[in-house]
Amino acid sequence: MTTLLDDDIRKRVTDPLDSINKETGDTPFRVFSDWLNLTLTSFTGDEESYQKTLSRYRSNGFDEDAVDQLVNLHAEALGGLVLGLEESNEDILGGVYEHYGLTSDRFGQYFTPGPVSRAMAAITIPDDGDLREATLDDPLVIGDISGCGSGRLIVDSARQLRAVAPEVPAVFLGYEKDSLCAKMAVINFVLNDIIGYVLLGDALKLKPQKVWSAGTGRMLKGERPVSVLTAEETDWVVSRFFGEEDRNAAEETSQGSLVDFELG
Numbered sequence: 001m002t003t004l005l006d007d008d009i010r011k012r013v014t015d016p017l018d019s020i021n022k023e024t025g026d027t028p029f030r031v032f033s034d035w036l037n038l039t040l041t042s043f044t045g046d047e048e049s050y051q052k053t054l055s056r057y058r059s060n061g062f063d064e065d066a067v068d069q070l071v072n073l074h075a076e077a078l079g080g081l082v083l084g085l086e087e088s089n090e091d092i093l094g095g096v097y098e099h100y101g102l103t104s105d106r107f108g109q110y111f112t113p114g115p116v117s118r119a120m121a122a123i124t125i126p127d128d129g130d131l132r133e134a135t136l137d138d139p140l141v142i143g144d145i146s147g148c149g150s151g152r153l154i155v156d157s158a159r160q161l162r163a164v165a166p167e168v169p170a171v172f173l174g175y176e177k178d179s180l181c182a183k184m185a186v187i188n189f190v191l192n193d194i195i196g197y198v199l200l201g202d203a204l205k206l207k208p209q210k211v212w213s214a215g216t217g218r219m220l221k222g223e224r225p226v227s228v229l230t231a232e233e234t235d236w237v238v239s240r241f242f243g244e245e246d247r248n249a250a251e252e253t254s255q256g257s258l259v260d261f262e263l264g
């Protein structure tokens with residue numbers, strides 16, 4: 001089942017991406033992956049990674065004007081996503097992923113349908129006691145830690161919390177082994193103003209290969225809305241939110257491998 005996205009809203013994202021596909025001959029998967037990388041590296045300020053995609057365009061024979069045009073199309077797709085989020089309560093990013101998944105096996109994951117995700121978020125909201133006890137030092141922790149996909153359950157939970165108890169400090173966690181999905185979750189954190197962490201890796205092992213920290217509030221201090229944690233910070237996040245006992249249990253039971261669709 002795919003997300004029921006309004007065609008006009010979806011096309012604001014997919015039309016520019018499809019134009020890039022036509023211009024470059026890159027597969028939809030490559031174009032979508034480039035778009036996420038450009039978006040995410042602009043959030044983190046990682047200029048070197050940002051330039052990687054542009055260098056590939058250049059080495060494929062595109063001159064500076066043509067590269068600029070491609071960058072503009074990527075920006076147009078991001079603008080379409082932001083506009084769409086203002087007009088719809090659906091997870092547009094995950095919906096676009098599923099749209100391309102209809103014609104390509106490389107978009108291999110399926111997400112909880114929007115209405116079900118919203119119902120789950122409403123049902124699983126913590127009770128009054130937990131909400132009352134949350135403080136800035138010991139915030140409420142809400143996670144989708146066995147595979148958060150595009151992060152829609154987290155987004156719906158954050159919206160639900162905002163609706164019932166906007167004053168409650170909360171940290172949101174996503175754990176995801178597919179790097180494309182993990183990047184969508186980080187982007188969804190930023191565009192939906194969610195504070196928290198997305199861990200990339202096999203949740204059964206509790207040894208993330210990468211952790212992004214997201215929070216738009218830090219932009220007020222002139223900082224980027226997303227940072228990639230150092231090894232030390234990653235250890236802190238794992239022990240803070242999962243604890244030593246969970247980590248030991250994960251080590252004893254873990255099997256399976258990381259799915260990493262990172263390109264180039």
Ligand SMILES: C[S@@+](CC[C@H](N)C(=O)[O-])C[C@H]1O[C@@H](n2cnc3c(N)ncnc32)[C@H](O)[C@@H]1O
Pocket residue numbers: 109110111112117144146147148149150151152153175176177178181201202203204256
């Ligand atoms: C069916 S999707 C659900 C995504 C999301 N929870 C939702 O409700 O829309 C399952 C997700 O779990 C991820 N996943 C599966 N096994 C995992 C594991 N061991 N560690 C981390 N992620 C995993 C997959 O990559 C996929 O994105």
